[in-house]
Amino acid sequence: MAKRVRKSTRPTKPLVKAPVRIGSLDAVALVGELRQIHENAEDPDVERMPADDELYGALLYAEKHTDALRTQPPEARRAAALKRVQLWEYLREQSESHQARAVDDAREAGAHWEQLAPALAVNAPSAAYNKAKRLRASTLTDETPQAQPVRRTPEAVLKAERRIVLEQSAERRAQEEAQKRHELLVPVAGRLLEQRDGLVLDEDADYWFEEIAAVLPHCRTPLQMVSLHRYLDAAVRALAKQERQTGRNAALTDGARLALTAAADFLKAAKTEPITP
Structure with a gap:
């Protein structure tokens, strides 16, 4: 009978039984x-x-x-x-x-x-x-759904620390991208608002333009940026719906058409990574 070969255990592999800890306690x-x-x-x-x-x-x-x-x-x-x-x-x-x-x-x-x-x-x-x-x-915690503490070996800790560094780097990149979008959001929304007289607005679109006008002058914090983004998105969607229903362009001037196109392009690009507070 062939002798069973014992497989070596990776140093970063979790223990068979997840470590039990008291954790949070009053x-x-x-x-x-x-x-x-x-x-x-x-x-x-x-x-x-x-x-x-x-x-x-x-x-x-x-x-x-x-x-x-x-x-x-x-x-x-x-x-x-x-x-x-x-x-x-x-x-x-x-x-x-x-x-x-x-x-x-x-x-x-x-x-x-x-x-x-x-x-x-x-x-x-x-x-x-x-x-x-x-x-x-x-x-540190591992990558399991229960986020168990990592195995108490230097190798496991180093692996967890590298993962955390990568996650933090990805988070910083996401924040930088969000900041760039924030910097573009205000001028895009402002340009569209300036062309309001060159747009045909139904009741729904007019409501969202009022919301944009209310928040735009005070748009500083991330939460205000999120609100402005949502209002702009709602206004552009309302204008698109209006065009489908009437069969006519909502923009009456070249300036309005360019501003509406710029807003739609901005929102389309932002959908891949939505603005969050």
């Missing part, structure tokens, strides 16, 4: 519930328990004063202990992301990996680099 509310358990047990020192938003101190207090719950039913003691377990796990997850940001700040300030090694409790610069990448895994 830690303040949980500390408040833990405090209530101690108050119900008539803990004589409960007034010394740190505030609900002082998670670390509150957990240390609860750990030190477990004897105060010895007279409580098992259900209450178990609930208190489980809340402590959950809050410590939450604190551990949060500490990873905060430590990762601290490492990033240190690197930006010129710290070398050999300087970070003792701070990260490792013995070599390469180990500091790898540990920093593993910490970064807690702040």
